[in-house]
Amino acid sequence: MNFHDFQIFLHLVDTQNFAKTATQNHMSPSTLSRQIQRMEEELKQPLFIRNNRQVRLTEQGEKFLQFAKAEWQNWQQFKRQLRDNSSELSGELRLFCSVTASYSHLPQVLAKFRTRYPKVEIQLTTGDPASAVQLIQSEQVDLALAGKPNNLPAGLEFYKIDDISLSLIAPRVACLATQLLQEEPINWQQMPFILPLDGMARQRIEQWLRSKHIKHPKIYATVAGHEGIVPMVALGFGLAMLPDVVIDSSPMAKDVSRLNLDNPVAPFDLGICVQKRNLANPLIRAFWGLLD
Numbered sequence: 648m649n650f651h652d653f654q655i656f657l658h659l660v661d662t663q664n665f666a667k668t669a670t671q672n673h674m675s676p677s678t679l680s681r682q683i684q685r686m687e688e689e690l691k692q693p694l695f696i697r698n699n700r701q702v703r704l705t706e707q708g709e710k711f712l713q714f715a716k717a718e719w720q721n722w723q724q725f726k727r728q729l730r731d732n733s734s735e736l737s738g739e740l741r742l743f744c745s746v747t748a749s750y751s752h753l754p755q756v757l758a759k760f761r762t763r764y765p766k767v768e769i770q771l772t773t774g775d776p777a778s779a780v781q782l783i784q785s786e787q788v789d790l791a792l793a794g795k796p797n798n799l800p801a802g803l804e805f806y807k808i809d810d811i812s813l814s815l816i817a818p819r820v821a822c823l824a825t826q827l828l829q830e831e832p833i834n835w836q837q838m839p840f841i842l843p844l845d846g847m848a849r850q851r852i853e854q855w856l857r858s859k860h861i862k863h864p865k866i867y868a869t870v871a872g873h874e875g876i877v878p879m880v881a882l883g884f885g886l887a888m889l890p891d892v893v894i895d896s897s898p899m900a901k902d903v904s905r906l907n908l909d910n911p912v913a914p915f916d917l918g919i920c921v922q923k924r925n926l927a928n929p930l931i932r933a934f935w936g937l938l939d
Contacts, residue, residue, distance in 0.1 A: 649939060650722050651755065652686055653715045655679065656694070660712060663702045673754040675895040678809065726763065737766040740930050743783075744792035745776040746874050751892045752792060752809060752917065759937045767930060775872040777846030783920050789931050794847035795916040804926065806938050807918040811890045813851050815912075816903040822883030828906075835859050839867040839885030841876050847915040848873060852888035858910055877903060888912065 659668045659679075669679040687694050694708035704712060744753050749771065757769065772788060779793035784800060795805050817824055827838050835856075843849040856864050867885040870876050873893045880887045881902035894900055919938060925931050 648686060648689055650719065652682065653719045653722075655682055656686065656711075656715050657719060659683070659695070659702065660704065665697075665702060673750055673752075675751065675892050677812070677891055677895065678751075681810065681812075735766050736764045736930055736933055738930050739768045739770055740790070740934060741770045741772070741788040742790050742792075743772045743774065743779055743788040745779075745872065746773045747890075747893045747896050748776070748792045748917075749773050751896060756792070756808065756919065756938070760934055763937060764930075764933060767933075775844065775846070777844060777849070777871075780920060783922060786922065786925075789921065789925060789928070790934060791920045792917065793920045795918055795920075796847075797850070802923055804921050804923045804935075805916075805918050806935070807916045808938070809917045810914040811847075811892065811917045812914040813848060813888055813890050813912045814894060814905040815852075815855070815886060815888045815908060816877070816880050816894060817886050817906055818880055818883040819902055819904055820881075820883045824883065824885050835861050835864075837865060839865050841867055841879050841885045841887040842869050843873060843876065843889075844869050844871045848889055851912050851915065855888065855908075855910070855912055 655668065655672060658672060659665065662668045662671075665676050665679055669676045672679070674682075683694065690707070690711065692707040692711075693705050694711060696703050696705055742753070753771075760767070761769075772782075776792075776794060779791040780796060780800065780803070782788045783791050783793075783803060792808075793805075794811065795807065799805055817828060819825075824839055827834055840852070840856075842852060865885075868879060870879070873889055874897065876887045876889055877894060877897040878899050879885070881899040886906075894903065894905070919935075921931060921935065926935055
């Protein structure tokens with residue numbers, strides 16, 4: 648458990664509303680729910696009673712509230728002391744992330760750094776998350792939000808910040824895909840798919856296709872990045888497997904449906920990636936040190 652957990656917990660206590668807390672902290676309701684569940688699992692106690700109308704603290708949650716308030720206040724006071732007693736860093740820090748991550752996860756990461764080091768300029772580049780690790784290896788950027796590869800390349804350091812769940816989505820409009828989904832059994836071999844060009848989402852759907860014994864799927868299109876795939880599914884071009892945060896953030900989320908899977912897809916780790924040797928750089932080291 649970390650100080651960000653305390654912050655989210657205290658915010659939820661104030662709003663008593665999962666959707667409002669998620670929106671104001673730039674995360675999806677599902678991400679917020681998983682974060683609270685992880686805290687409850689770590690404490691081995693329920694913190695909230697949830698129903699359709701309200702969110703309120705349990706008896707154990709009330710006790711934890713007093714602890715969280717004290718720890719959060721102590722942390723804020725300690726950070727103020729550090730700011731008062733240290734010289735300010737300045738310079739430029741180059742970051743990379745996907746378009747979705749720029750508002751779903753990056754603000755949480757940047758908030759602490761900007762408060763602590765206001766003179767550091769942030770150069771942000773967005774693009775296909777599949778290229779994040781390559782950009783770090785080629786040193787085109789200093790830090791990147793990336794899905795953790797199955798085999799992290801030597802010389803890289805990775806700090807996990809979230810679990811990214813995925814869903815298989817289908818169009819709501821009448822099309823070949825929806826017709827095939829009505830069959831029993833479903834003819835997956837003829838089902839059109841829209842795949843990411845590369846990256847963790849591509850690896851996950853390939854694993855799922857293998858579990859269905861589909862060796863040569865019918866690929867309608869491959870797309871660099873994730874955000875452009877949701878509209879293609881919504882228009883009826885095929886099915887796709889994407890991170891839930893991408894689906895939830897899309898303006899066309901209401902035009903697609905999540906499919907229930909017999910074998911759920913394993914989430915992947917999202918985190919900050921950096922060249923180990925570059926942690927000697929004061930700016931990068933300062934950023935890395937605020938991730939706890």
